[in-house]
Amino acid sequence: MFKKLFTKGSIKGLTAVLATVVSCSAMATPVTQWEFEVNSGFTSFAPAGVTGSNQNAFLNGLGNPMAASLLSWGTSTGSGQSSLGIGAATNGNFNGSLFTGAPAVNTVEVIHNNRPITGASLGSAHLLDVIRLKRLLPGPTGSDLFTGLTFDFKFKETPNQNPCTVASPTPCNDILVVDALGAGFDPVTGSLTQNFVYEGDNYAAILHIVGMGVLSNAACADAGAAAGCYGFTTVENQENRFQVSLEIQNRIPEPASVGLVGLALVAMGMARRRKGVNS
Incomplete structure (x- = not known):
């Protein structure tokens, strides 16, 4: 036979x-070193009374007339308005380089200034995050590749008095729910993964966000989200900082x-x- x-x-x-x-x-020949650029901006937010500033020029140029990297709201009771920023100090822009398979490198910070306020508060927002990648090594330099992530936010400005939905050192922690559309979230590492193909090879761009994790069912419900949601809670009358970092890994062949x-x-x-x- x-x-x-x-x-x-x-x-x-x-x-x-x-x-x-x-x-x-x-x-x-897989890419060993990358040049990257991150551009972030809130392309919509509600309700009326929330203001956007620190516009991201790159996202504006893609047809997003509102791509604010900083949202502010409320009437100050002494320490300023509350705000939510994504790399707002540089208008949502950050660039650098990294190696494939190496530890993640820091990019922008998510900063929530949680202040005692009165009046209108942030309820929801939509964030666009575009990552530009280019091969540095092996040379010569490669072409640009753009990969994007979109996020929907739900926000709950909690009353500053007990009882609190979330255990809070200063009553009460605010609740920020994050839904990364189309990206897998790993609750163990607090990371989001976006797969992509560059020059015929498979890679994964992994965003790590320190402090992001699965929220309690009570916190999710309080913010108007389904059970099992993930995001952050932030301490009252404090600048709450959450570092975002990026790594790129080779993917196993099909x-x-x-x-x-x-x-x-x-x-x-x-x-x-x-x-x-x-x-």
């Missing part, structure tokens, strides 16, 4: 074809490709054994 299925000629042909697949796979390479190796092994039998 073996002789009928695998003739000397067919094994040679199969070996040649699959060896080419292995060779092509081996010739792929199972079909792995199987094809394995088949090539099997075919080459068959060819060698048959050659030994016939010699």
Whole structure:
């Protein structure tokens, strides 16, 4: 049966074809160092009375007339308005470089100035986050690739008196729910993953946000979100900072490709054994 299925000629042909697949796979040169740029901005927010500032010029240029990196609201009772910023000090822009497979590097900070206020408070917002990537090594420098993440926020300005929904050192912590649309959230590491393809290779861009995690069902309900939501709670009358960092990892080849390479190796092994039998 073996002789009928695998003739000397067919094994040679199969070996040649699959060896080419292995060779092509081996010739792929993954990116080892990247240049990156992050641009973030709130493209919508509610209710009326919330104001946006510190516009991100890049997102404005993409057709987002409102791409504020800082939202402010409320009437101060002595320590200023409350605000929520995403890299607002640099208008939502941050750039740098990183290595594939290396630890994450810091990018922007999420900062919520939680102040005692009266009047209108933030209820919801939509954030656009665009990451530009470019190969630095191996040279020459590669082309630009843009990958985006979008976030929906629900915010609850809590009364500053007990009882509190969230255990709070100063009554009461505010609640910020984050829904990263289309990105997988890992509650163990507090990270979001966006898969992408660059120059034929598979990668994952992973955003880590310190302090973000799964909220209690009571906190989710208080903010108008479903049970199992994730986000932050922030201490009253304090500047609450949450560092965002970025890493890029190689992704494992698709199972079909792995199987094809394995088949090539099997075919080459068959060819060698048959050659030994016939010699």
